[in-house]
Amino acid sequence: MNTLLLNPVAKFRTLTLVIAAAGIMQACNSTDAKPADASKPAVAADSAAPAPVAKSAAKPAAPATDINGIKVADAASVLAKPEVPILCYHQVRDWKPTDSKSARDYIVPEESFRAQMKMLADSGYHTILPDQLYAYLNTGAALPSKPVIITFDDTDLDQFTFAKPLLDKYNFKGVFFIMTVSLGRPRYMSKEQVRTLSDEGHAIGSHTWDHHNVKKYQGDDWKIQIEKPSKQLEEITGKRIQYFAYPFGLWNPQAIPELKKRGMVAAFQLYAPRDQQDPLYTIRRIIVPGTWSGATLDARMKSSFGFK
Numbered sequence: 001m002n003t004l005l006l007n008p009v010a011k012f013r014t015l016t017l018v019i020a021a022a023g024i025m026q027a028c029n030s031t032d033a034k035p036a037d038a039s040k041p042a043v044a045a046d047s048a049a050p051a052p053v054a055k056s057a058a059k060p061a062a063p064a065t066d067i068n069g070i071k072v073a074d075a076a077s078v079l080a081k082p083e084v085p086i087l088c089y090h091q092v093r094d095w096k097p098t099d100s101k102s103a104r105d106y107i108v109p110e111e112s113f114r115a116q117m118k119m120l121a122d123s124g125y126h127t128i129l130p131d132q133l134y135a136y137l138n139t140g141a142a143l144p145s146k147p148v149i150i151t152f153d154d155t156d157l158d159q160f161t162f163a164k165p166l167l168d169k170y171n172f173k174g175v176f177f178i179m180t181v182s183l184g185r186p187r188y189m190s191k192e193q194v195r196t197l198s199d200e201g202h203a204i205g206s207h208t209w210d211h212h213n214v215k216k217y218q219g220d221d222w223k224i225q226i227e228k229p230s231k232q233l234e235e236i237t238g239k240r241i242q243y244f245a246y247p248f249g250l251w252n253p254q255a256i257p258e259l260k261k262r263g264m265v266a267a268f269q270l271y272a273p274r275d276q277q278d279p280l281y282t283i284r285r286i287i288v289p290g291t292w293s294g295a296t297l298d299a300r301m302k303s304s305f306g307f308k
């Protein structure tokens with residue numbers, strides 16, 4: 001259990017230090033994702049040369065459809081759309097004397113979280129859910145004005161006991177990426193609480209079984225970390241699990257086809273540039289530290305996601 005908890009802490013410590021030192025947008029170097037090469041035209045999966053047709057089965061490759069028949073857009077058009085700001089939270093609770101200075105960047109005290117949510121509401125932001133983002137990125141479906149996605153990772157109990165009532169107050173909906181090993185453990189949400197979130201219209205996604213780094217999976221790991229947790233979350237919510245958040249925000253291009261095979265239609269990382277071939281599987285988020293005021297959050301959303 002301790003290693004489970006310490007690993008994300010250590011990683012975020014590194015990450016947040018980088019953020020602090022270099023500014024949000026520079027932190028992408030803290031992951032080893034492929035660097036973006038703006039000079040290289042993106043090759044869209046859909047526009048690639050047609051796959052050779054097998055001799056006997058002349059079945060044409062079906063267009064990729066995932067949710068309600070939405071056709072997956074080519075990568076270039078996904079990348080060309082203005083990004084929706086996506087926030088990433090972990091623990092929402094007051095700091096304890098034992099919390100390290102760096103840990104405090106991703107433990108958001110109650111008063112800070114209140115101020116951040118109030119800013120979003122007062123500024124006219126509207127929360128959207130992954131299905132809406134997915135439709136927007138693939139078809140250009142309309143979004144409400146000033147859209148934002150509020151995500152929560154790691155299954156922490158305070159997300160339910162403290163953050164949810166505040167989301168409710170403003171009529172906001174959140175996205176909860178669940179690490180299933182923690183369900184029902186002390187200081188984590190129970191299955192019933194996850195079901196309540198889902199029943200009340202919040203979105204539930206997968207954050208693996210026990211937070212292992214996707215880049216290191218081999219053998220049965222895909223089954224243990226992706227297939228089984230999805231099945232469990234589907235049993236809890238009665239809904240399909242199609243969205244994934246990479247532990248530590250870390251991914252590599254090899255992971256993407258594995259996620260596709262297992263029913264994920266989009267995946268969320270942190271600061272790395274989006275993959276030029278698979279931007280839907282490398283959607284960017286920013287970690288909101290506990291030190292940001294509402295005004296700072298507003299400014300960072302605009303600078304990180306490029307809108308005014």
Ligand SMILES: [Zn+2]
Nearest residue numbers: 153154247248
């Ligand atoms: Zn996590």
